[in-house]
Amino acid sequence: MSDLKVDGWTVEKLHDHHAQALRESRVLYDSETEHQRLRVFENGTFGRVLTLDDVVQTTEGDNFIYHEMLTHVPILAHGAAKRVCIIGGGDGGMAREVLKHASVEHVTMVEIDAGVVEFSKEYLPKLSQGAFDDARLNLVIADGAQFIRETEGGFDVIIVDSTDPVGPGEVLFTDTFYGHAKRALSEGGILVTQNGVPFLQGEELTNTMRAFKALFSDATCYLATVPTYAGGPMAFGWGTDSAARDVALSELQQRFDNSALAPEYYTPEVHKAAFALPGYVAKLMP
Template identity: 80%
Template sequence: MADWIREPLHDGWAQALRADEMLYDSATDHQRLRVFSNPRFGRVLTLDDVVQTTEGDNFIYHEMMTHVPILAHGAARQVCIVGGGDGGMAREVLKHRRVEKVTMVEIDAAVVDFSKRYLPMLSKGAFDDPRLELVIADGAGFMRDTAGGFDVIIVDSTDPAGPGEVLFSDTFYGHAKRALSPGGILVTQNGVPFMQGAELTNTMRAFKPLFADATCYLATVPTYAGGPMAFGWGTDGDARTLPLAELAARFAASGLEPGYYTPEVHLAAFALPGYVRRLMP
């Protein structure tokens, strides 16, 4: 019989996914990494039973963290991804033909190797694209020492615990701001605000002194349970106020065929419900 993997991430709330076939189980005393197949979401990656990504719905997360800032910018040539070792973020960034170079900073080379073996459908050959430079390094240290010049920086981090915690610090955001080119855009993953409101509040508290335009936008990713997910947005430009007609023209010229993103969804994602607005300092 199939097992049910119960995710206990939030206090008072749990979701469960059926594991029809266990493809990998590290079963260590420290962190338990598992990959299993689910009839609705395909291959699922969990860390200590918390869903990290799935074959079925990862496109929502990756499209919204890439297409929103890149199309809003309009002339992005240099993009930096912090984290993203599964290759899904690089996959979507590299769909933009005008992007000349993607610098992906991943702290653990084993994550990349693991993802190539067990989750190749996420990267879809992104690691073989000559425009991608894979840097195995601590993201915080890289951002502190880089010469910068990035038009878009995407922070594809885990939740603020363990190695990912430093990527939610004021110091890291300050270094990221310095690494942006004029008019550049920084986007971050900030969890599900209904369940993890402090993540968004703390990031926005750091963004406000750094950026002329500091806010967040939302997308609903089914396996990130508990409501829509928030993505931090910081820039000194006016990219967020782009008219729909211009955004639609850029989208048409891009040749993208996304499963979730549309220009209308792009603009609507910045319309925040009251409970999210109240989390913004």
């Protein structure tokens, strides 16, 4: 349904005892694909909003927080990342931020749903900002779990930009998937994951961290607050066998200055502080 006028609300009922609602000023897209229901509507605060099965995935207004923190933190902490793999991320926002790093030579993006990519190009071009046309990007339409299981790997950074652990995204939260992802990392590589809002999805973080601690010498999470992900700060899983998390602030600042990035949320200070966990989040760590 294109250009349909709607005077109503989208109500997200992801959690059993909590819901959030966003007013729709206009619905731009509403269609079922093979895998899920895709919708794009306009909101007075957040601009265009993408939902999958009525769960908010990203918005024009605040997507920069999520995408910057899942890309710049591992890439700048690594310091020499040349090959990056993105699992998911069909809207192109994650690729947009990764490709801002001139030092990154190759990006493999694995998205299960070609429909997400195509309609994002048309209805959410502000998210990708031309990333799909970058010669360094290799877009693979495939199941991310199967791809990781079969790939030879050699990735310096793997970013799991998944939906919540329901439907097509559920397999991306399993111990088996994380094990295959570690194998696909190069020496000193870093795996980062989307792990929901700990206040409302604590079990999700605990389960991921239990798997990470069995796989990596350095396993933890870091936080960022994204307004449309209700319930407090969002957690991002961090797993590596390197000392990348301990990079000095001065070195991080130098890498940032040399990168010529101009982010809206990320700073080296925010990078370091994001790993300081509130008590209730620390208690969720196994």
